[in-house]
Amino acid sequence: xxxxxxxxxxxxxxxxxxxxxxxxxxxxxxxxxxxxxxxxxxxxxxxxxxxxxxxxxxxxxxxxxxxxxxxxxxxxxxxxxxxxxxxxxxxxxxxxxxxxxxxxxxxxxxxxxx
DNA sequence: TGTTTGACCACGG
DNA sequence: GCCGTGGCCAAAC
Numbered sequence: 001x002x003x004x005x006x007x008x009x010x011x012x013x014x015x016x017x018x019x020x021x022x023x024x025x026x027x028x029x030x031x032x033x034x035x036x037x038x039x040x041x042x043x044x045x046x047x048x049x050x051x052x053x054x055x056x057x058x059x060x061x062x063x064x065x066x067x068x069x070x071x072x073x074x075x076x077x078x079x080x081x082x083x084x085x086x087x088x089x090x091x092x093x094x095x096x097x098x099x100x101x102x103x104x105x106x107x108x109x110x111x112x113x114x
Numbered sequence: 115t116g117t118t119t120g121a122c123c124a125c126g127g
Numbered sequence: 128g129c130c131g132t133g134g135c136c137a138a139a140c
Binding site (some may be wrong): 116117118119120122123124125126127 | 135136137
């Protein structure tokens with residue numbers, strides 16, 4: 001395969017994000033011990049080659065839809081979130097603190113089992 | 115093979 | 128509370 005292992009881990013974590021909730025790059029990077037949040041972004045950048053990865057549920061630490069421009073259409077990310085009941089305004093997730101989903105907190109440190 | 119960039123984050127001013 | 132800088136790792140040029 002032409003994709004490194006941690007890419008699959010990022011995809012798997014993103015797939016575990018419940019509908020109607022969101023997470024951020026830092027949480028994923030820290031949970032997978034990638035070493036830097038940018039790796040999460042790089043992995044998500046490659047997710048365009050992979051299906052079943054709800055990348056619209058991944059935003060930056062401010063709750064902004066930083067990756068919307070990488071979607072097929074800039075508005076698709078917001079559309080998907082709103083379709084799941086997440087209020088999005090001015091390209092930012094409303095009540096982001098309440099909708100935030102932490103993999104380390106929900107899945108636990110001994111995840112890895114997939 | 116060295117430099118630049120990237121869907122970021124934390125810290126300091 | 129906003130802006131600039133550093134750090135982090137990997138891939139593209």
